[in-house]
Amino acid sequence: MKRSLTTSVILTLVMFLLLAVFVLAPQIARRANLVPAALWVIAMAIGTFLILHSGKVYRYRSAFFVIYGFAFVLVFSAHLIEGRGSMALSQETIARHEVPMCPVAIPQVIAPAVIKGIMIFPTKLIGGPYGGFVPVLFIWLVGVVTLGRAWCSWGCFFGGIDEGFSKVLRKPRLSTKSMHPRWRYLPFAVLIVTVMWAFAVLEPVYCKWLCPLKLVTEYRAITDLRTYVQAIIFITLGMGLLIILPILMKKRTHCALFCPLGALQSVVGLANPYRVRVDKDLCVSCGKCEQDCPTFSITKGEDKKSETFVTCVRCGKCIDICPAGARSYGLVGRPSTLGRAKLSSHIRGDRPNTLQRPLAALVGFVEEALDPSTLFLMTAILFGAILSGSFVLGAMWRLVNLAVHGTLLLH
Numbered sequence: 265m266k267r268s269l270t271t272s273v274i275l276t277l278v279m280f281l282l283l284a285v286f287v288l289a290p291q292i293a294r295r296a297n298l299v300p301a302a303l304w305v306i307a308m309a310i311g312t313f314l315i316l317h318s319g320k321v322y323r324y325r326s327a328f329f330v331i332y333g334f335a336f337v338l339v340f341s342a343h344l345i346e347g348r349g350s351m352a353l354s355q356e357t358i359a360r361h362e363v364p365m366c367p368v369a370i371p372q373v374i375a376p377a378v379i380k381g382i383m384i385f386p387t388k389l390i391g392g393p394y395g396g397f398v399p400v401l402f403i404w405l406v407g408v409v410t411l412g413r414a415w416c417s418w419g420c421f422f423g424g425i426d427e428g429f430s431k432v433l434r435k436p437r438l439s440t441k442s443m444h445p446r447w448r449y450l451p452f453a454v455l456i457v458t459v460m461w462a463f464a465v466l467e468p469v470y471c472k473w474l475c476p477l478k479l480v481t482e483y484r485a486i487t488d489l490r491t492y493v494q495a496i497i498f499i500t501l502g503m504g505l506l507i508i509l510p511i512l513m514k515k516r517t518h519c520a521l522f523c524p525l526g527a528l529q530s531v532v533g534l535a536n537p538y539r540v541r542v543d544k545d546l547c548v549s550c551g552k553c554e555q556d557c558p559t560f561s562i563t564k565g566e567d568k569k570s571e572t573f574v575t576c577v578r579c580g581k582c583i584d585i586c587p588a589g590a591r592s593y594g595l596v597g598r599p600s601t602l603g604r605a606k607l608s609s610h611i612r613g614d615r616p617n618t619l620q621r622p623l624a625a626l627v628g629f630v631e632e633a634l635d636p637s638t639l640f641l642m643t644a645i646l647f648g649a650i651l652s653g654s655f656v657l658g659a660m661w662r663l664v665n666l667a668v669h670g671t672l673l674l675h
C-alpha cells in the first residue's frame with residue numbers, strides 16, 4: 265500500500281538521520297570509510313522512500329538483500345585468505361577456538377552450553393575478528409525480538425545468496441506446483457535431528473557434516489577420507505540448495521527447505537508481533553501468491569482463500585503481486601489500515617476549510633506513520649542497513665582495490 269508523498273519524505277528523513285547516527289558516525293574515526301558509508305546511507309534512504317511511497321517492497325528489499333549477501337561472502341572470504349592464507353580451516357585454528365561464530369550454528373550450541381556448560385563451537389566467547397559467540401548471540405536475539413522470521417529477509421547475511429540465484433531466470437524451469445506442502449517441515453526435522461545429535465556427541469555436527477553454506481564460507485581442510493567425504497557433502501548440498509535449485513525453481517530452497525536456524529527462527533519469531541496478514545474478504549483465490557512465494561509459505565485454506573504459514577520470511581513478494589490488495593504487513597490481531605477510510609478522511613470531509621485541511625494532513629501523517637506496516641518496514645530497513653553496513657563498505661573497498669590494483673585482497 266502506498267503512503268503519501270509527505271509521509272514518505274518525512275520518514276525517509278527520519279531514516280536518513282538514524283542511519284547517519286548508526287552507520288555513518290562510527291566511521292568518522294576511519295576517514296577513508298566516510299565516502300562509501302555516506303553512499304550506503306544515501307542508497308538505503310532512497311530505498312526507504314521508494315518502498316514507502318510506491319508501496320512495493322520486494323523489488324527494492326531484494327536488491328538490498330542480494331547485495332548484502334554477496335558483499336558478506338566477498339568480505340568474509342577475502343578476510344579469511346588475508347588472515348590464514350586460505351578459506352580452509354586448520355586443526356590448529358579449531359584447537360585455538362579461533363573460528364568466527366556462525367549464527368546458523370546457534371541452535372546446536374544452546375543446549376550443551378546451558379545444560380552441560382560446554383561450548384561445542386570452536387569460537388571465543390568474546391573476541392576475534394567477528395566478535396565471538398556472545399556478540400553474535402546478542403545480535404541474533406535482537407533480530408528475533410525486532411524482526412522475528414523477517415530476520416531471513418532483512419538481517420541474515422546468508423539469505424541473499426539463494427535469493428540472488430532464485431532471480432537469475434525470468435520463469436522457473438522446474439515446476440513446484442505438485443510439491444506437497446509437507447516439504448515445508450523439512451527444516452524443522454533438520455533442526456531437531458541436529459540439535460539432538462549435537463547434544464549427544466557434543467560436537468557441532470551440522471557444521472561438520474551438513475552445512476551447504478560451507479560452499480561460500482570456511483571449510484575444514486581436506487586431510488583424510490573423512491574430510492574428503494565432508495567436502496563432497498558440502499559441495500553437493502551447496503551447489504544444489506544454494507545455486508541450482510534456486511535457479512531452476514525460482515525459490516529460496518536452502519532457506520525454505522533446509523536451514524535449521526530458519527526453522528528455529530519460525531518458532532521463536534512468534535514472539536515478534538509482526539505478520540503478513542490476509543484480508544479474506546478481499547482475496548479472490550487467484551493462487552498467484554501461493555505460486556510465487558519463494559519459501560513455500562502460502563497454501564489455500566478450507567475456504568480456498570490464501571493462508572500464510574509460520575515459515576513466512578516477510579519478504580513482501582505476495583504483498584506486491586496480489587491483484588486484490590488482500591495481503592499486507594500487520595500486527596497479530598491488527599491488520600494494516602493503509603488505504604482504508606480513517607479519521608483523517610472524516611476530518612477532511614468533502615469540502616475542507618482552511619482549518620480542516622492542515623489538521624487532516626497532520627492526522628493522516630500520524631495514521632500512516634503509526635500503521636503496523638510502516639512500523640515494520642522502518643524497523644526492518646534500519647536493522648538491515650545497520651547489520652549490512654560494514655560488509656557493504658568492505659566490499660566497496662575491495663572492488664575499488666580490484667579495479668586499481670587487480671586484487672580483492674587488501675594486503
Ligand code: SF4
Nearest residue numbers: 416420423519523526
Ligand atoms: S533460513 Fe537460515 S540462511 Fe536463510 S536467511 Fe534464515 S537463517 Fe539465514
Ligand code: SF4
Nearest residue numbers: 547548550551553586
Ligand atoms: S494473490 Fe491475493 S487474491 Fe490471489 S490468492 Fe493470494 S491473497 Fe488471494
Ligand code: SF4
Nearest residue numbers: 557576577579580582
Ligand atoms: S508469504 Fe509472502 S511475505 Fe511471506 S515469504 Fe511468502 S511471499 Fe514472502
